[in-house]
Amino acid sequence: MNVSALEEYGLRCAVRLAQARQNPDKNSLSAPEIAELEGLSVEYVSKFMLHLKRAGLVNASRGVNGGFSLAREPSEVSLASVFEALGGKRKSSEEFCSSYAGRSESCVRLDGCSIRPFWKILSGYIDEFTREMTLQDLLKGEQETLLKTEEIARRNVDQIREQIRAERLGKQVT
Amino acid sequence: MNVSALEEYGLRCAVRLAQARQNPDKNSLSAPEIAELEGLSVEYVSKFMLHLKRAGLVNASRGVNGGFSLAREPSEVSLASVFEALGGKRKSSEEFCSSYAGRSESCVRLDGCSIRPFWKILSGYIDEFTREMTLQDLLKGEQETLLKTEEIARRNVDQIREQIRAERLGKQVT
DNA sequence: TTGAATCCAGACAAAAAAGTATTGTTTCTC
DNA sequence: GAGAAACAATACTTTTTTGTCTGGATTCAA
Numbered sequence A, B: 001m002n003v004s005a006l007e008e009y010g011l012r013c014a015v016r017l018a019q020a021r022q023n024p025d026k027n028s029l030s031a032p033e034i035a036e037l038e039g040l041s042v043e044y045v046s047k048f049m050l051h052l053k054r055a056g057l058v059n060a061s062r063g064v065n066g067g068f069s070l071a072r073e074p075s076e077v078s079l080a081s082v083f084e085a086l087g088g089k090r091k092s093s094e095e096f097c098s099s100y101a102g103r104s105e106s107c108v109r110l111d112g113c114s115i116r117p118f119w120k121i122l123s124g125y126i127d128e129f130t131r132e133m134t135l136q137d138l139l140k141g142e143q144e145t146l147l148k149t150e151e152i153a154r155r156n157v158d159q160i161r162e163q164i165r166a167e168r169l170g171k172q173v174t
Numbered sequence C: 001t002t003g004a005a006t007c008c009a010g011a012c013a014a015a016a017a018a019g020t021a022t023t024g025t026t027t028c029t030c
Numbered sequence D: 001g002a003g004a005a006a007c008a009a010t011a012c013t014t015t016t017t018t019g020t021c022t023g024g025a026t027t028c029a030a
Helices: A005-021 A031-038 A042-054 A079-085 A093-099 A116-132 A135-139 A142-173 B005-021 B031-038 B042-054 B079-085 B093-099 B116-132 B135-139 B142-173
Strands: A058-061 A067-070 B058-061 B067-070
Touching: A005 A031, A005 A042, A005 A067, A005 A079, A005 A135, A031 A042, A031 A067, A042 A058, A042 A067, A042 A079, A079 A116, A079 A135, A093 A116, A116 A142, A116 B116, A116 B142, A135 A142, A142 B116, A142 B142, B005 B031, B005 B042, B005 B067, B005 B079, B005 B135, B031 B042, B031 B067, B042 B058, B042 B067, B042 B079, B079 B116, B079 B135, B093 B116, B116 B142, B135 B142
Parallel strands: none
Antiparallel strands: A058 A067, B058 B067
16 A cells, blocks of 8 residues: 555656646757756656657657657646556456455455455545546646645545445445 | 455454454454455455454454454444554555655645645545444444444534635635 | 657566475373 | 474575566667
């Protein structure tokens, strides 16, 4: 349940590009520039950028004045899409169960699992969070980030309430 | 941002012990028994249990009728304490920044970081979640888990609002 | 047209996490 | 007391993640 290096560094690079985009003179950054800004090696940064490019999030141009630029508006780039582009896809509930099946064919706990509901809620919140947040949101500063966060958290509570209601109805029918 | 094997399997083993505790005849389980129940190797389970024991969460007894039993009431064992015992401690905000410093001495973004507030909120929610949830909660079933979840989520919203308010006041003073 | 700066791609190396194997110690039962 | 069943501890192997290195290919400018 920790942030991976991929997620952290990749997101930082994306944010740099989002910032650069707001610069009227020069809205692209080269790998060496990003590396310098972030204190990372050029090779490492290049690796991230390649992934982002393949996913269509970033445009690249070669040559002496080349570099990378964000392909879309920062407000149109969710953090989830960045993470996905980087290859560090989060496991869905099903993938999760099958990947932690231990030695058995499928998870021993498929019915009556007491842990899954817990992970599911937590995981759902994280997904919601990363899907709703965009590069633009991050650029706006802490105060704005907090406001957006509150909105997401509030909606999350509503969703949980909805689930509780649904569960209750299901119970009554049975 | 994925659950580690340590967290998943370790928690499962702890839940098994919490279940066993409710059994009046036999409130302990041996490593082979847990391994069988969870579809894991005995050696692997033993490794988890050793950690849980060292952290004082679990009592162990050797010999032919030996095994492990939960040292406290399931309602007194938070998921956070289980995870911590297993060694997979979550990074605090400070640890986080220093561990992803790249090649520099400290993180390049220490002031005016646009990403930290985001991770901080998300991380705070996860921490809150794992601290509040206990083994007892997991045993109660999905419906109860959801109710507790809603409570935590609601409190989370309040905390965010509090932060927003504090931030606003801070801004005004400056 | 030559060279420098850049992206592109995959192989490679190092470190961490996941999982196994081995050897020993304790406890119970017969 | 001997043997079986269990925990204890650590070393070892495998896999995944993290990060580097190397050898291109493309573009621009002098």
